[in-house]
Amino acid sequence: MKLHLIQRSPFSNSALKDCLNTIGENDSVLLMQDGTYSLNHPLLTDIKNPTYALLQDSSARGLTTPASTKAIEYDEFVMLCSQHKHVLSWY
Amino acid sequence: MPPPIQTADVDNDGFLKDLSCWNEAIACGIAQNDNIELTPSHFEIIYLLRTFYQAHQVAPANRPFVKMVQLALGKDKGNSIYLMTLFPQSPAKLAAKISGLPKPPNCF
Amino acid sequence: MTNEILIIARSAPYGSSLAREGIDYILTSAAYDQDISILFLGDGVFQILKDQNPADIKLKSHLAALEILPLYDIEKLYAVKEDLLERGLDINQLGVKVTVIERSQVDSLIDSQDKVLSF
């Protein structure tokens, strides 16, 4: 059970792709920083894993969070980190 | 007969400033600062280390240093007691200094 | 205590210093008696290409640094098959001995480790 932090845009960097290529069934994805530009990326809509996006980072960029993704704040970000065995950053 | 000694331009920690000027006489000069008189046994290790560094551009830490010597010269010389006798206290670091390798940033 | 630590190497060498700084971390960790594995994933597979010759771009050879891993008792090197294929690479073009694994095996490799860090 891993938490994957996506920190780069999927349109300029392979972070999201590399992560989703190898993601485990019980893993979760959290979009942050430029990773929030992934919000409507087709790769993300294909997966069944729980997906989160850091609200500050998405709203700063003028992005809206689709229903399939849960918008969270730092409180929940820290909580998610404490609930997973591994937290992996993709950048 | 010990090789001649040449005083080298070294930094505050005794490492050679201009790595390209290294030769045996300079090695003796660096070693002298640590009260070591270099012998052919020292130079056997020194040249091994220099060849390794030229190939890999990395100065090995203590344990890999011992292993490197072991692979090249066998267990009689590839052990920490032998290397400690030649280069006391911290063999990998001292040998690197005398061999004219760059100063590692984090071993002080 | 010895920990099983997996380093995921997913940066290409030379263009950025990250790959090199990852190797520096690996060599440090190994000197402290940790059980290190390395997984070359994504662009990280470019790190293990043979015939690297960076002297003319004034950088140290990444491959030459990887070649000393056995001296540090690091023997568990993995590379992702699909990532090699996607980049038009095959095993004959690699300069260090790696175990080629499939993408589907990466998840359980990571899960089996005590600690994971990627560069």
Next chain:
Amino acid sequence: MKFSLLVLASPYSQQGGLSALQFAKTCLDQGHQLYRVFFYHEGVQTASALQCPQRDEVNLHDQWKELADQHSIDLVTCIAAALKRGILDEGEAKRYEKDHFNLNKPFELSGLGQLLDAQINSDQLITFA
């Protein structure tokens, strides 16, 4: 829970440093322990005491310093990555015969062994790039 952070992001060029800072504050607010913040790669620039962002921008160095002073957090900068990028404390400035230095307490220079120690001895090491 015991957290450590690895900051790779270049301050002012990338958002990662700001994210790390906010994460650190939230951790502490929630009563978690922040064992160490380790600066590596371009993140080492955070440790320079001489950074002068505009008055209406966040000064990352000062913010970390303030947080460290309040909560006695270990702020460790990788010495190898720092030296080559011109981040030196007084001792290193002497060692390398430089006239100036720009790294003060609570930031400190140390080896990558400190990152390993943080990885091993924390429940979670989070990377901000």
